[in-house]
Amino acid sequence: xxxxxxxxxxxxxxxxxxxxxxxxxxxxxxxxxxxxxxxxxxxxxxxxxxxxxxxxxxxxxxxxxxxxxxxxxxxxxxxxxxxxxxxxxxxxxxxxxxxxxxxxxxxxxxxxxxxxxxxxxxxxxxxxxxxxxxxxxxxxxxxxxxxxxxxxxxxxxxxxxxxxxxxxxxxxxxxxxxxxxxxxxxxxxxxxxxxxxxxxxxxxxxxxxxxxxxxxxxxxxxxxxxxxxxxxxxxxxxxxxxxxxxxxxxxxxxxxxxxxxxxxxxxxxxxxxxxxxxxxxxxxxxxxxxxxxxxxxxxxxxxxxxxxxxxxxxxxxxxxxxxxxxxxxxxxxxxxxxxxxxxxxxxxxxxxxxxxxxxxxxxxxxxxxxxxxxxxxxxxxxxxxxxxxxxxxxxxxxxxxxxxxxxxxxxxxxxxxxxxxxxxxxxxxxxxxxxxxxxxxxxxx
Numbered sequence: 001x002x003x004x005x006x007x008x009x010x011x012x013x014x015x016x017x018x019x020x021x022x023x024x025x026x027x028x029x030x031x032x033x034x035x036x037x038x039x040x041x042x043x044x045x046x047x048x049x050x051x052x053x054x055x056x057x058x059x060x061x062x063x064x065x066x067x068x069x070x071x072x073x074x075x076x077x078x079x080x081x082x083x084x085x086x087x088x089x090x091x092x093x094x095x096x097x098x099x100x101x102x103x104x105x106x107x108x109x110x111x112x113x114x115x116x117x118x119x120x121x122x123x124x125x126x127x128x129x130x131x132x133x134x135x136x137x138x139x140x141x142x143x144x145x146x147x148x149x150x151x152x153x154x155x156x157x158x159x160x161x162x163x164x165x166x167x168x169x170x171x172x173x174x175x176x177x178x179x180x181x182x183x184x185x186x187x188x189x190x191x192x193x194x195x196x197x198x199x200x201x202x203x204x205x206x207x208x209x210x211x212x213x214x215x216x217x218x219x220x221x222x223x224x225x226x227x228x229x230x231x232x233x234x235x236x237x238x239x240x241x242x243x244x245x246x247x248x249x250x251x252x253x254x255x256x257x258x259x260x261x262x263x264x265x266x267x268x269x270x271x272x273x274x275x276x277x278x279x280x281x282x283x284x285x286x287x288x289x290x291x292x293x294x295x296x297x298x299x300x301x302x303x304x305x306x307x308x309x310x311x312x313x314x315x316x317x318x319x320x321x322x323x324x325x326x327x328x329x330x331x332x333x334x335x336x337x338x339x340x341x342x343x344x345x346x347x348x349x350x351x352x353x354x355x356x357x358x359x360x361x362x363x364x365x366x367x368x369x370x371x372x373x374x375x376x377x378x379x380x381x382x383x384x385x386x387x388x389x390x391x392x393x394x395x396x397x398x399x400x401x402x403x404x405x406x407x408x409x410x411x412x413x414x415x416x417x418x419x420x421x422x423x424x425x426x427x428x429x430x431x432x433x434x435x436x437x438x439x440x441x442x443x444x445x
Contacts, residue, residue, distance in 0.1 A: 002029040002051070002152040004164040010072065011156035014055060017081040018158065020088060022058035022100050027051075027154040031117075034147035035124050040132050045121055053077070057084040062097040064088050096319040100159040106292035106299050109165065109283055113193040116168040117150035124148070127199025131174045134203035140210055142203075144174030148194050151289075155297055163297070169289045170194040171419065174202050175379060176210040177445070183216070183392070184445045185209025186358055186379035188231055190419045191287050209358060209380035213392040218441065219383065221396065225354040226436040227347050227384065228405075230418040230428045233337065235360045235375075236402040237279060238423020241332035243371050243403075244305050246314035246324065255371050255403050256311060266314065273309040273406050278338040280304040285336060287417040288425055294330030305332055306406075339412040339429030347411055347432045349387035354432065356382040356389060360398075361444075363422045371401045376442050378421075395445070396438040408433040 011025045029051040036044040056066045065087025069080035124146045135142035148170040156162045171190040177183065187205035189197050228236070249256035249266040258265035283290035283300040294300050296318055304312045313329065321328035348356065358380035366372045376397055383391045413430040 001031075001150075002027070002154070004154075007152070007154035007164050008156070008162060010053070011154060011162065013074070014053060014077050014081060015156065015158055017078045018057060018085070020057045020085050021060050022056075022158060023081070023084075024056040024100065024157040025155065026054040027152075028054075029152040030149055032147060032149040033120055033124065034145065035121060035128050036145050037128050037132065038143040040136055040142050042128065047121070053080065055080050055084045057081065057088045058097065059088050062093045062095065063091045064094055064097060065091055098318045098322070100157045101161050101297050103160045104163065104293070104297065104299055106163045106165075107283070107301070109167075109290050109292050109300070111168065111192040111286060111288070111290060112150070112166045113168045113195075116148050116170055116192070116194040119148055119194055123194055127172055127197055127202070130199035131176075131203040131206075134200070134207055135176050138207055138211060140176040140178055140207060142174060142176055144172065146172040146197070146199075153291065155293060161297060163293050165292050167289050167291075168192055170197055172197050172199065172202055174206050176203070176206040178210060178214060182445060183210050183213035184379045185211070185213060188419055190417050190425050192289055196287070196417070212382065212389070213380055216392045216394045217383065218394050219355070221438050221440050223435045223437050225351055225432065225434050227344070227351055227354050227356045227430060227432050229344065229356070229358055229430050230413075230416050231359040231420045232357050233428040233431055234418045234426045235363060235420030235422045236405055237335050237337050237426060237428060238420065239363065239365070239373060240279070240371065240402040240406075241305070241335050243368075244313070244315045244332050246316045246326070247320045248368075249314055250324070253369060255369065255401070256314065257369070268311050268314055271310045272403075273306055274409060275309045276338075276340060276412065277306055277309050277406050277409060278304065279306040280336050280338075281330065281332055281334050282336045282427070283334045285334060285427055288334050288427060290334045294333070296328065296330070298328055298330055300330050303329060303332070333424075334426075336427040337412075337415060337429060339415040342411060342413045344413050344430045347413060347430055348384055348389065350411055351384050351387070351432055354384040355393065355436070355438070356384050359420060361421050366399065371403050372399060373401065374399050374439075376444060378444065395442040397440045397442050398437060399439045400437045405431075405433050405436065408435050410434060
């Protein structure tokens with residue numbers, strides 16, 4: 001544990017060693033307990049303690065250097081400062097470097113759960129046992145990872161800024177495969193508290209997907225109505241969040257750039273999505289890990305990026321905000337896609353014919369201006385007909401844009417805390433959308 005006073009003392013010591021006009025400090029400490037399992041047995045049980053200090057130094061003519069140290073002795077800290085300053089003196093000036101922020105009033109964010117922070121491996125083993133026992137009972141092979149972490153962070157600089165925050169996280173992922181390796185099922189859980197994990201429920205979901213996924217049928221590539229489960233939606237909105245930058249929009253490099261408009265024209269204020277689409281950042285959601293400050297060290301805040309279908313805000317870093325005469329904003333993180341009063345089963349019953357997607361994998365951007373992405377489906381893909389899941393399907397490679405998916409969304413479930421393969425944690429619902437482009441068949445399970 002790194003207390004607020006200990007963090008302050010450490011930061012003050014680092015800053016006292018600095019000789020250049022600007023020096024900044026980022027302190028990170030964590031304690032992690034984890035269990036990794038595979039082939040129906042535990043392969044690794046670990047307890048990790050990490051700590052590091054990132055040191056940044058800037059000259060009067062905007063030359064910057066940085067270094068990181070993992071030893072907190074006076075000698076190591078002094079050497080770290082000297083290295084950062086030496087790198088700053090030989091670097092090129094950065095014309096976009098902004099003056100350091102002075103003291104900030106950071107919000108209180110309550111996402112440290114004491115029982116989670118105090119727990120050890122015995123609090124995790126029951127979840128692992130439930131998954132392995134469930135898999136063995138159905139002659140399936142289980143693999144996965146369960147962990148909890150306690151984290152302490154602090155930031156400081158010579159201009160008088162100081163911030164301190166502590167948080168906890170807990171997560172569980174598991175995969176079940178059949179003996180022939182032709183079918184797999186997957187489930188994930190994430191929260192800021194370990195009490196929200198449920199190994200039995202995670203096993204039930206993954207087992208059902210695996211058993212139901214045997215003897216896959218081939219469906220021709222094409223555009224289909226899809227039902228995306230929350231983990232898949234989380235990956236889409238995570239990628240979408242990166243595209244709300246004002247700079248790229250104003251320079252014609254984003255889906256938010258106005259086509260054929262004058263330089264600087266954007267789609268801010270335009271209704272691009274159905275009225276029931278609202279995407280926002282919420283660092284105060286108690287189920288999502290968050291920090292009181294953004295990457296720029298500005299105070300974090302709730303921001304709506306899409307509100308009732310309308311593009312409500314763009315992300316302005318400090319440099320671009322000053323250039324544009326706007327207020328700087330935190331980066332789109334801690335994303336929440338609001339849902340509707342429906343369940344996943346409601347979406348299935350309303351779909352007619354559709355493809356039910358458990359999650360995505362290996363997502364890469366193809367076209368930044370339209371945000372077209374390519375990726376694979378994985379660990380459970382099913383055909384829905386007449387309101388029922390009727391058959392497992394071979395996996396697809398898909399080419400699609402999160403923008404188009406939200407434009408074509410017709411129905412949403414309740415949002416839940418979740419995480420996909422590519423993006424961090426978010427609060428996302430399942431969704432039903434039309435015209436999703438499956439480009440080719442994939443042989444992966």
